Structures are given as C-alpha cells and as structure tokens.
Amino acid sequence: MNAYPHLWLIPLLPFAGFLFNGLLGRRLPKWLVTTVALLTPLLAFGFVVNAWLFSAANSGVFPLVETCPQAWINAGALRIDFNLVLDQLSLVMLLVVTGVGFLIHVYSVGYMGDEEGYARYFSYLNLFLFFMTVLVLAGNALVMFVGWEGVGLASYLLIGFYFQKKSAADAGKKAFIVNRIGDFGFLIGMFLLLANFGTLTFTEIATKLGQDPGWQGGAVTVIALCLLLGAAGKSAQLPLYIWLPDAMEGPTPVSALIHAATMVTAGVYMIARTHVLFDHSPFALGVVAVVGAATALFAATIGLVQNDIKRVLAYSTISQLGYMFLACGVAAYSAGIFHLVTHAFFKALLFLAAGSVIHAVGGEQDLRKMGGLWRKLPVTFAVTTVGVLAIAGFFPFAGFFSKDAILYAAFQQGTGGKMLWAVGLLTALLTSFYMFRLWYLAFLGKPRSFTGHHHATPWTMLGPLVILALLSIGGGWIGIERFGAYLAPSTGARPVEAAGNLELLLGLVAVAVALVGWLIADRLYRQRPAAPAELAAALPHGYKLLANKYYVDEIYTAVVVKPLLGFSKFILEWVVDVAILGGLAWLMGGIAMLTGSILQRWQSGNLRSYAAWLAAGAAALLLFVLVPWATVLASLSAIHLGVAGH
Amino acid sequence: MNSFLSQEVPLSWYLMLSAILFSLGVIGFLIKRNLITVFMSIELMLNAVNLSFVTFAHQWHAVKGQIFVFFVMMVAAAEAAVGLAIIIAVFRARATLAVDRIDLMKL
Numbered sequence: 001m002n003a004y005p006h007l008w009l010i011p012l013l014p015f016a017g018f019l020f021n022g023l024l025g026r027r028l029p030k031w032l033v034t035t036v037a038l039l040t041p042l043l044a045f046g047f048v049v050n051a052w053l054f055s056a057a058n059s060g061v062f063p064l065v066e067t068c069p070q071a072w073i074n075a076g077a078l079r080i081d082f083n084l085v086l087d088q089l090s091l092v093m094l095l096v097v098t099g100v101g102f103l104i105h106v107y108s109v110g111y112m113g114d115e116e117g118y119a120r121y122f123s124y125l126n127l128f129l130f131f132m133t134v135l136v137l138a139g140n141a142l143v144m145f146v147g148w149e150g151v152g153l154a155s156y157l158l159i160g161f162y163f164q165k166k167s168a169a170d171a172g173k174k175a176f177i178v179n180r181i182g183d184f185g186f187l188i189g190m191f192l193l194l195a196n197f198g199t200l201t202f203t204e205i206a207t208k209l210g211q212d213p214g215w216q217g218g219a220v221t222v223i224a225l226c227l228l229l230g231a232a233g234k235s236a237q238l239p240l241y242i243w244l245p246d247a248m249e250g251p252t253p254v255s256a257l258i259h260a261a262t263m264v265t266a267g268v269y270m271i272a273r274t275h276v277l278f279d280h281s282p283f284a285l286g287v288v289a290v291v292g293a294a295t296a297l298f299a300a301t302i303g304l305v306q307n308d309i310k311r312v313l314a315y316s317t318i319s320q321l322g323y324m325f326l327a328c329g330v331a332a333y334s335a336g337i338f339h340l341v342t343h344a345f346f347k348a349l350l351f352l353a354a355g356s357v358i359h360a361v362g363g364e365q366d367l368r369k370m371g372g373l374w375r376k377l378p379v380t381f382a383v384t385t386v387g388v389l390a391i392a393g394f395f396p397f398a399g400f401f402s403k404d405a406i407l408y409a410a411f412q413q414g415t416g417g418k419m420l421w422a423v424g425l426l427t428a429l430l431t432s433f434y435m436f437r438l439w440y441l442a443f444l445g446k447p448r449s450f451t452g453h454h455h456a457t458p459w460t461m462l463g464p465l466v467i468l469a470l471l472s473i474g475g476g477w478i479g480i481e482r483f484g485a486y487l488a489p490s491t492g493a494r495p496v497e498a499a500g501n502l503e504l505l506l507g508l509v510a511v512a513v514a515l516v517g518w519l520i521a522d523r524l525y526r527q528r529p530a531a532p533a534e535l536a537a538a539l540p541h542g543y544k545l546l547a548n549k550y551y552v553d554e555i556y557t558a559v560v561v562k563p564l565l566g567f568s569k570f571i572l573e574w575v576v577d578v579a580i581l582g583g584l585a586w587l588m589g590g591i592a593m594l595t596g597s598i599l600q601r602w603q604s605g606n607l608r609s610y611a612a613w614l615a616a617g618a619a620a621l622l623l624f625v626l627v628p629w630a631t632v633l634a635s636l637s638a639i640h641l642g643v644a645g646h
Numbered sequence: 647m648n649s650f651l652s653q654e655v656p657l658s659w660y661l662m663l664s665a666i667l668f669s670l671g672v673i674g675f676l677i678k679r680n681l682i683t684v685f686m687s688i689e690l691m692l693n694a695v696n697l698s699f700v701t702f703a704h705q706w707h708a709v710k711g712q713i714f715v716f717f718v719m720m721v722a723a724a725e726a727a728v729g730l731a732i733i734i735a736v737f738r739a740r741a742t743l744a745v746d747r748i749d750l751m752k753l
Contacts, residue, residue, distance in 0.1 A: 605749040
C-alpha cells in the first residue's frame with residue numbers, strides 16, 4: 001500500500017465528519033454518529049500512514065507539496081497560495097495528531113456516552129482534527145494561521161462544552177482572549193515576514209535566508225520574537241500560560257487531546273517549522289530557552305500543591321511544554337519534537353487515566369477525597385503508573401529518552417546552557433515529586449471520602465489507555481539519534497553529537513533526581529500522611545503563594561483586566577459613546593430642528609404669501625435674464641480701476 | 647391716408663398693454679382678499695398672456711399663437727367651472743371667502 005498520498009484528504013475527512021455530525025447529528029441514531037465520528041479520524045490516520053509508507057518507498061519525495069491551482073490571495077506583487085506540505089516534521093506531527101486523536105475519539109465514546117450533546121461533542125472534536133491537520137500540513141504561515149485560529153476556535157468550543165456552567169463558559173472566553181494576545185504577535189510576525197521577505201512560504205523564506213548571510217539579528221530577531229509571542233500564547237508559556245489550567249473545565253478527553261497532547265504543542269511545532277528564522281537570531285533563541293526553562297520551573301512549583309487531579313496534570317503540561325521550548329531554545333529542535341511526541345503519549349495517557357478515575361468516582365476531581373483506588377481500578381492504576389514513571393523520566397519509559405535528550409542538549413550550550421540544565425533538572429525533581437504525590441493520593445493509601453460504588457470502565461476507555469501505555473513504555477526506544485537523523489532535513493541537524501559517557505552520566509543524574517523526587521513523595525504521602533499539612537503549616541507564606549498560583553491571575557486582573565474594563569467603561573462608554581457619538585447625534589438633530597423652525601415660516605399656509613414668493617421668484621428670474629450682468633460687472637470694475645489709477 | 651385711425655398700431659403698444667394687464671392681475675392676486683376677485687385676477691393674467699400670443703401671431707404671421715389662445719381659453723373655461731365650484735364649496739363649508747382665513751394648508 002503505497003498509493004500516492006492525497007494530502008488534501010487528510011484534513012477534509014474530519015471536516016466531513018464535523019459537517020455531518022454538526023448538521024444532522026442531533027436527529028440521527030447514536031450508533032451512526034459514533035461510526036461517522038470514529039471513521040473519519042481513522043481514515044485520516046490511514047491516509048497519514050499511507051503517506052508514511054509512500055515516503056518510505058520513494059526516498060527523496062519530501063517535501064511533498066500540494067498547491068491549490070487557484071491563488072488564494074493575489075494582490076499585485078503579493079501572491080499567496082493555499083498549499084499543503086508534507087515533510088518529515090509534518091509527518092511525525094500528523095502521526096501523533098491523527099493517531100492519538102483517533103484513540104481519544106474511541107475513549108470519548110465510552111466517556112461521553114451518557115452526556116447531553118453527544119453529537120455536538122464529536123463534531124467539535126472532528127473540527128479540531130480538521131484545523132489541527134491544516135495547521136500541521138501548512139506550507140506557508142497564512143495557511144498555518146488558518147489552522148492556528150481554527151484549533152483555537154475548537155478549543156474554545158470544547159472548553160465551554162458545558163456552557164450552562166458559568167465557570168466553563170468563562171474559561172472558554174479566557175482561553176480565547178489570552179490566545180488573541182499571542183495571535184497578535186503571530187500576525188505582526190507575518191506582516192514583518194511579508195515586508196522583509198515578500199513571501200510567507202516557509203521554504204522560500206529559508207532559501208532567502210540561506211542566500212544572504214547578512215540576515216542576522218535585527219529584523220529577523222523582531223520577527224522571531226513576534227512568532228515566539230504567538231507560540232507562547234498557544235503553548236501556554238510565561239506570561240500567557242494562565243488560560244490552560246482553567247481550560248480543564250472541558251471534558252477530560254478534550255483536556256487530553258487538545259490541552260495536553262496536540263494543540264498546545266502547536267507553538268513548539270511552529271518554532272520548529274520556522275527554525276531558520278530562530279537560527280539566524282541567537283538572541284531570540286536565548287529568549288525561547290529562558291522562557292521555556294522559566295515556565296517549566298514556575299509551573300512545576302505550582303503543580304506541587306494543587307489538589308484538583310486535572311489541574312496537577314495541567315500544570316505539569318505547562319511545565320513539559322516549557323521543556324520543549326527549552327529544547328527549541330538551544331536549537332535542539334528534534335529533541336523538542338521528540339519530547340512533544342513522547343509527551344503526547346504519556347500525557348494523553350495520564351489525562352485519560354484521570355478521566356477514567358473521575359468517571360469511576362462519579363465526577364469527583366479532588367485528590368484529597370480519593371485514595372485506595374488501585375484495588376477498584378486495577379487497569380487504570382497500572383497505566384497511570386506507566387504514565388507517572390514516563391513523565392518522571394525513569395528508564396526505560398518514553399519520557400526518560402526525550403527529557404534526557406533535552407537536558408543533554410542544554411548542557412552542551414556553554415555556561416548559560418548549564419544553568420538551563422540545572423533548572424531543567426530541578427524541574428525534573430519537582431515533576432517526579434508532584435506526579436508521585438498524585439499517584440499516592442489517588443491510588444494508594446486508604447479510601448478517604450469516596451466509598452460508594454464505582455462505575456465500571458467500558459472497554460472503549462480501557463483500549464486506548466492500554467495502547468497509550470504501550471506507547472509510553474516503548475515510544476522512547478526510537479532514540480533521539482534515529483529520530484534526529486530522520487527529522488534533520490526539516491529541522492536541521494542536531495547541534496551536538498552524542499558523546500557517549502557524558503550523555504550516560506547526565507542520564508544517570510536525571511534518573512537519580514527523579515528517584516529522589518519519588519522518595520520525597522513516598523516519605524510525605526505514604527509513610528507520614530500528616531507531614532504535608534505540617535510542612536504547609538511550617539511554611540505558611542510559601543504554601544499560600546503556591547496554592548494561590550503566585551497570585552498571577554489576581555495580578556493580571558489588577559494590572560490588565562481592571563484598567564482595561566475601567567478604560568472601556570469610562571473612555572468608550574462615557575467619552576466616546578455618550579459624549580462624542582451621542583453629542584454628534586444630538587447636534588445633527590439640533591441643526592435639522594433649527595433649520596426646520598426657520599424654514600417653516602416660509603410655509604405659512606397663507607395662499608397670498610405663496611403667491612408673493614412666486615411673484616418675487618419670477619421677478620428675480622426676470623431680473624437675472626434681462627440685466628446684462630457681464631457688462632455691468634465690467635463697467636463696475638472699470639470704474640474701480642479708474643479710481644485706483646488716479 | 648395718414649390719419650390716426652388708419653395707422654397700424656405698433657407692436658410695443660400691444661405688449662405694453664399685455665404687460666400692464668398681467669401686472670394688474672398679479673397685483674390683484676396678491677392684495678385682494680376676496681377669493682372671487684383673486685380668481686378674476688387669474689383670468690386677467692391669462693387674458694394678458696392671450697393678448698401677447700395674438701400680437702406675436704399677427705406680427706410673425708404664424709397661426710400657432712392663435713391656436714394657443716384657443717387652448718388657453720378652453721383651459722380657462724374649464725378652470726372657471728372647477729374653480730367656481732370649489733369657491734362655492736369653500737363658502738358653504740366656512741361661510742367666508744377671505745383668502746387669509748382659508749389657511750388649512752398649514753398643519
């Protein structure tokens with residue numbers, strides 16, 4: 001099976017599913033909705049696999065470009081095509097997006113089975129896959145932007161899926177608005193790309209950059225920083241990460257697919273896709289690395305004290321995305337993408353497992369009320385253990401390989417790189433701690449409040465969990481060497497080559513650190529369950545700071561939201577609306593009324609006054625026709641000149 | 647044959663008479679209060695115009711002017727019929743023919 005890959009079919013199939021379920025789903029039987037919803041991503045995945053086999057059979061086929069024959073935008077010198085490009089990078093992303101996406105569709109059948117709006121849910125999910133595949137396949141920045149905005153829309157719709165709940169609707173709005181800030185950066189970046197390069201096509205930009213070594217810093221830095229702002233918005237990096245924890249209001253499979261495995265990694269993908277720009281600007285790269293490292297540490301510290309199982313995972317997602325940015329920032333794009341792939345496996349696994357737990361205990365999300373679930377949910381317990389070991393970075397689970405590759409790449413980058421490495425290592429310690437904390441609190445110990453009967457987990461939920469667990473165990477064994485070599489044509493060669501012993505040593509250090517994190521969690525949450533409370537009491541300020549998430553939301557509310565609202569209220573409502581617009585309307589009306597009151601005297605209703613005006617008009621016309629004005633004027637001016645002459 | 651009577655009346659005399667009649671009509675229309683007098687002033691203006699039509703027709707030996715006079719007379723007759731009917735109706739309704747007091751055109 002190595003037929004020619006029709007790229008356009010990959011996004012179009014989920015879109016067809018979206019249209020079908022979105023338009024007709026409410027009136028159709030559930031089995032038909034399910035079939036269509038599952039079939040379209042499966043077919044899309046099939047086409048991706050076909051494209052993979054095709055590329056494997058025909059070496060040198062990359063990059064495979066499909067362009068719509070009609071220009072999309074054709075304005076003077078500007079011509080933008082709607083083109084899709086398949087290369088190593090987009091193929092890897094597509095495999096993750098459609099593969100994990102399909103698994104989560106299957107899981108959703110079980111998870112959302114009893115929910116209202118079953119068809120609506122699946123149509124949104126298919127819509128998301130459509131936009132995400134467009135984003136990944138985009139051959140130029142504008143097509144990518146279409147997908148970029150589209151996944152934002154799908155994310156908004158799915159966060160606000162339970163829109164009757166105010167917190168869910170608010171969270172959707174928050175995600176959408178915060179993403180607008182990032183999109184603003186993306187847009188400015190595109191305008192600057194057009195101004196400087198005259199094209200948005202990624203390959204052409206790369207060619208132009210390659211031709212002229214003069215491109216260094218300056219405009220390229222500005223463009224790269226604008227794109228970084230966009231990426232930070234979508235991938236929930238500092239300072240725009242605030243929407244992601246709230247996005248957990250959506251159904252859990254959505255959190256797994258959109259807010260952990262795929263959409264939030266779009267920023268990382270975008271940086272890898274435009275890596276030539278970043279390569280030409282060391283400053284921008286440095287900013288990416290620092291943003292990534294800072295986010296990783298920052299989110300991990302907040303994750304330490306969260307009690308909502310999904311929020312712990314949300315902060316860990318932000319933290320792991322920080323790792324990917326860190327990798328991009330040290331120009332180890334393939335390591336970043338590698339972590340993206342393994343993270344997609346284990347984080348989707350963890351979220352789905354969390355969903356399975358929440359499903360089983362009847363909607364409870366508070367870790368403090370769980371406990372002792374391993375006996376009731378043996379499969380979920382097993383796969384969560386795999387996920388926790390993978391994210392903590394234990395050998396031989398997937399997370400170990402990718403995290404190790406990132407830390408190693410950072411370590412190679414001079415003194416600054418060593419500091420980034422240290423931050424990454426500290427984050428790894430925290431990650432290990434809070435993941436094992438979750439593991440202990442949810443599954444081990446004695447059942448705390450929840451004692452009632454639990455719902456059975458259907459096979460549609462267990463199947464994806466098991467597959468993702470296998471991927472989380474085995475996914476890392478591709479190895480960064482092979483993975484980096486495969487991606488090299490898309491993302492450039494790895495900046496650093498493997499150096500045997502050092503890498504081994506760093507790997508051992510990372511595992512040791514993860515082990516320490518586990519032991520601390522073990523001590524605090526298994527051996528002395530009272531210890532965490534004592535610790536919190538001993539450090540009241542620190543604990544409060546973390547529990548309140550560094551008050552970032554409050555600070556943003558005070559610094560940005562409140563002034564903006566006040567500004568809108570005062571300037572826009574009172575000054576612009578009432579004073580200027582209202583005043584103008586009033587003025588217009590006043591003028592009309594004034595002229596009316598003057599002119600109405602004309603319309604006296606008196607026949608003789610009309611007749612007088614008529615006669616006066618006729619007389620005036622007569623005067624105008626009969627008097628030779630030209631002669632009169634000429635003689636007048638002659639008199640005037642004559643006077644002046646004297 | 648040089649007597650006063652045998653002499654052709656000059657064109658300007660006719661036109662001046664026409665202008666004078668027309669002006670009288672306008673003045674009558676403007677200053678008279680009685681609706682019937684106003685109506686008669688209109689007739690006077692029409693006839694002044696008729697006079698100038700006939701004058702020019704005679705001067706230029708063109709028959710069109712005379713035909714126009716017949717048209718004007720015909721319209722004036724029709725107008726007189728309608729106008730007098732309206733005047734009677736107004737008088738019945740308002741018991742007055744003073745133009746100043748017939749001012750319902752103004753809201």
